[in-house]
Amino acid sequence: MPRPRQSDIAKLAGVSQATVSVVLGGNRSGLRMAERTRLRVLAAAEQLGYVPDPVATRLASRHNSLLGVYTFKRTFPTNVADSYYPILVGVEEEAAALGQDLVLFTGARDHDAAELRRTRIADGCLFFGRHVPADAVAPLVADGFPLVYIGRRDEPGIPYVGADYVTASAAVVRRLVGLGHREIRYLREPDEAPSSADRERGVLDAAREAGLDVGVVRTDGPAPVRRWVEQGVTAVVVEETDTSAAYLSVRRAVEQAGLSVPHDLSLAVLGQPPDEDPAVTGFQVPRYEMGRAAVRLLVDLVTGVVTPDSPQAHRLLPCTPVPGRSVGAPNTANRQGT
Amino acid sequence: MPRPRQSDIAKLAGVSQATVSVVLGGNRSGLRMAERTRLRVLAAAEQLGYVPDPVATRLASRHNSLLGVYTFKRTFPTNVADSYYPILVGVEEEAAALGQDLVLFTGARDHDAAELRRTRIADGCLFFGRHVPADAVAPLVADGFPLVYIGRRDEPGIPYVGADYVTASAAVVRRLVGLGHREIRYLREPDEAPSSADRERGVLDAAREAGLDVGVVRTDGPAPVRRWVEQGVTAVVVEETDTSAAYLSVRRAVEQAGLSVPHDLSLAVLGQPPDEDPAVTGFQVPRYEMGRAAVRLLVDLVTGVVTPDSPQAHRLLPCTPVPGRSVGAPNTANRQGT
DNA sequence: CTGAAAGCGCTTACAG
DNA sequence: CTGAAAGCGCTTACAG
Incomplete structure (x- = not known):
């Protein structure tokens, strides 16, 4: 049995697919809607075990509660004492707190533009690594794709969370x-x-x-x-x-x-x-806090609360002596x- | 200037958008096609600096190349000596090798059916943990959602990779x-x-x-x-x-x-x-190999090469004395x- | 209040 | 050989 679509819910609840979309989307545009209808749709969705398709959601709009993590080394370091491991812990905890799931982009051999492009299935992406090929990332930045570097960057207009x-x-x-x-x-x-x-x-x-x-x-x-x-x-x-x-x-x-x-x-x-x-x-180095702060910044970027060139998009966290x-x-x- | 799409290339090359798709897709279905046309399309794509939209590609091709990882503890364990960490390393490496991205489902709440349902945004999902609530997973299994347990399971028809x-x-x-x-x-x-x-x-x-x-x-x-x-x-x-x-x-x-x-x-x-x-x-315990084998099995399940009740879907790997x-x-x- | 339609950018049958 | 069409599963105007 294939997973249920909005159209399946619509059929079950006796409404149109578009109505289902509105209800499940929390009726952001504030349409008037009978409470009964709303509950009927919700019940049908629950009954069918509906789960929105992130790809379709992303194509039609631009929001799927999915944050990318792009590392230029393995995400799960073989050497567990790896310096960015604590950052990852912070990333995971903050993402969980904000209700965001994480997509790990790995397996990249050449970190070229084609490779980095895959990150676009997420709402935005975190980039890890001492060296990040600026030119490969440039197209993403130019298109306004929300991203945050871990570590300070020289390029203007690129958001980061680093250490002071x-x-x-x-x-x-x-x-x-x-x-x-x-x-x-x-x-x-x-x-x-x-x-x-x-x-x-x-x-x-x-x-x-x-x-x-x-x-x-x-x-x-x-x-x-x-x-x-x-x-x-x-x-x-x-x-x-x-x-x-x-x-x-x-x-x-x-x-x-x-x-x-x-x-x-x-x-x-x-x-x-x-x-x-x-x-x-x-x-x-406040790695754990950097991870958390980076996720918060990324979400703010995604939601438009912060713009890529604002001061808040460039944070340096204090180190502890x-x-x-x-x-x-x-x-x-x-x-x-x- | 907005990013060029296939329709822009089509216009420039004087062909249909579908033809562009076929050419850029490497003509997988082996359609007959004039070499001249092919080159014209390629040249137009090059000239416009075309870059395919991964989201649209995934929607149209009906699979996400996204594998879920559901852990009943934190994915990035605070205690890095954690016993399933090596498994994660294997998972990541094999996923990378197979061109699959990983979605981490975390958030550590009640692991109920509603929670587990989120995994469906992926093509299939790996489950970690000594105890996995069988009844919460049951709906997924019933729907034929591809999943693989790490560790042997008693429930028939549930694929797993465990240790002997x-x-x-x-x-x-x-x-x-x-x-x-x-x-x-x-x-x-x-x-x-x-x-x-x-x-x-x-x-x-x-x-x-x-x-x-x-x-x-x-x-x-x-x-x-x-x-x-x-x-x-x-x-x-x-x-x-x-x-x-x-x-x-x-x-x-x-x-x-x-x-x-x-x-x-x-x-x-x-x-x-x-x-x-x-x-x-x-x-x-061959944790690393278990991770790799689990990903391979999951991909085989997703692509239909292996069915959930076949013997290959139940693997026990040997331990080293x-x-x-x-x-x-x-x-x-x-x-x-x- | 709710439905029908258009469209996001692609792939994949299916007609010519 | 190539084009037109349908459709992937959603969101967002826009009519009623």
Whole structure:
């Protein structure tokens, strides 16, 4: 037995299919309608177990309580400690709270325009990933398809929910400066992304503020921590991305050099280390809240409450500082010894 | 400028809209068609930058390429070590491979018929969970809606992909018997489910085969391990469910009794302990493969390749034995000492 | 108050 | 070979 259509309900209730549509749609246009008729239609729908076809609904109007989730990696990460997993949890909870179902767009090999187009069966779509091919997304944006990026974007008119890395990163450097550090290195991965640019900007802002010249080192190789210490460096700040490459590199180098943290060297991470070690000084990215906020924004975009270029469509959530124990006052003895 | 549609291409190429559809669809039905016409249409489409509307395509072609995933818990578990997480990974990968998108039905309310009915927006649906309210699912089954349970079901005509707990559990007991154990206890949780029944059956089958009377103990309280050992029990087999209640209870009891495993007592788990400790004797449930197989089966059901009551619609996947080190020969000294 | 009609952008028979 | 038509299941004007 095929699933029931509105026409089936209409037949059963003795009304027209259009009337069924009006009733089931909650009579948004405020048509006058006999209560009896309304109840009769509702009862028939219940009896038949009616469920609207999302595709037809979407074609005829533009609303099916379906939100897309497009990830540029697997949605269910094999590595469950994956950095965007908590975001997904927030997304799911908020979607559930707002009565929206989620469509996972996965299996995308080339993330080209044709691939991204599939998202249009949803009312709007969330995009995940450090790198999102802007040109592939452009057609969607141009057509006014509601979408929200997780993570800040440079492109104007593109809504996003990100983390305020500038402020959080600056705070980390200010703390080091406050402890007396003057020779600080910032190690970041060569990979370019808005979130990386923001962290670097925060570091440089705080350095300039203190009249310091923090050396920014880009590398995907081993970190020359030992040499830095010999040169008088007392603190190292490390970028944290979803691969943790830079942080892991520094941690290894520190171990191999036999350095004691924070005695010989203060170490801070711009984010949280992969094992979420609270002993490491850094900050927490509000991933869960980002997920929730992104869904709320997307729904507001879909319903037209918010427009893509309004300020509300560009949100940066504050990060929570993690004091840790990997940062201390600079070891003057060390410094003089070099 | 609005997006071009097939009718725009048709106008430009001087053909009908239907012809455009045929050409762009790759002429699946193998209609005869002038190559010149084909090229003209293609050129026009290219010139206008045509992009098919996925919603209209799906409506017209009568299938959504949408597979439902209905979980009776959160889809993105807060506890990422959750036992069905690997299944989800398999589901996602196979869905991706088959070009199917996934709709997550969440919202965790009462799982009644009305709630489950929402799944019908998908072409078919996967159901997760130890307990699935059979009566709520019945209407879907009756309507011929394609669905697949994860885990064996008793209800005839309901497709499932589960694990072969009978065989795997029997193998565990046979191994103990082979090592010389004669006094064996089986501890299981009181909770009833097909997967629990299968494990118990495997245990009892192997026991009968060996002419032994394995005592089956149902409890959700502390396990009286110490007393068992005093009574001459040399091996304990424990059920493993998604809560791990029984296993954790036994482990605690063994520790408190100061027993040494496997010296004083052999310990085997019918599954894998929560921390996936390979030192514990048991077996691995092929969760990842179950996820993949379930999606394949669901797609076959949707396309009609397989019918719900055929043997192929009821699959039990083999579990992989985990030898472990928690099982050894019975300690005769202990036995005599009591 | 309710029905008939048009149309969303496609696919798929079915006539020529 | 190609066009005209019907129809996928809905929503939204527009007549009564």
